[in-house]
Amino acid sequence: MKEKSIELLNRAIADELSAVHQYMYFHFHCDDQGYDLLAGLFKRTAIEEMLHIEMIAERILFLKGEVEMLASAEVKKIHDVKKMLKMAADMETSSARDYNNWANECAKNADSVSKKLFESLVEDEERHFDQYDVEMENLAKFGDNYLALQSIERSKNLSAGTPPE
Numbered sequence: 001m002k003e004k005s006i007e008l009l010n011r012a013i014a015d016e017l018s019a020v021h022q023y024m025y026f027h028f029h030c031d032d033q034g035y036d037l038l039a040g041l042f043k044r045t046a047i048e049e050m051l052h053i054e055m056i057a058e059r060i061l062f063l064k065g066e067v068e069m070l071a072s073a074e075v076k077k078i079h080d081v082k083k084m085l086k087m088a089a090d091m092e093t094s095s096a097r098d099y100n101n102w103a104n105e106c107a108k109n110a111d112s113v114s115k116k117l118f119e120s121l122v123e124d125e126e127r128h129f130d131q132y133d134v135e136m137e138n139l140a141k142f143g144d145n146y147l148a149l150q151s152i153e154r155s156k157n158l159s160a161g162t163p164p165e
């Protein structure tokens with residue numbers, strides 16, 4: 001039944017690749033708008049998703065499968081910060097749900113290592129969701145002031161010579 005695991009692992013790679021592309025796109029635009037905190041969060045999360053791809057690919061190769069490396073979705077050209085955070089939180093929720101289901105499927109097929117891999121990914125995706133959720137709450141609570149503060153912080157860092165992330 002390793003074919004089923006390979007198929008699920010490749011579907012995970014496709015979603016992780018989409019997340020890397022989307023979060024880096026958000027990173028560029030937050031950086032361009034001067035929102036250093038959010039730009040840094042999207043970049044760090046994209047890097048974590050890339051490390052997920054590496055772990056999943058290693059498992060596929062161990063199972064003697066092929067790593068497909070096809071993104072599951074095109075990048076959405078969203079420039080509004082509130083919409084970015086909403087989309088990112090939704091992506092994390094659906095990844096966590098899929099990986100939970102796929103962990104169960106791998107368990108049914110007696111592939112406990114792939115099951116454990118999916119379970120460890122669920123933990124990371126839930127943490128990512130939480131990070132985006134906190135930022136959405138901040139934005140709802142403080143509104144435009146929250147974004148203005150990030151721009152001011154950048155100006156302070158620039159004048160102090162501190163490089164952005």
Ligand SMILES: [Fe+2]
Binds near residue numbers: 052121124
């Ligand atoms: Fe991930």
Ligand SMILES: [Fe+2]
Binds near residue numbers: 019049095
């Ligand atoms: Fe994630």
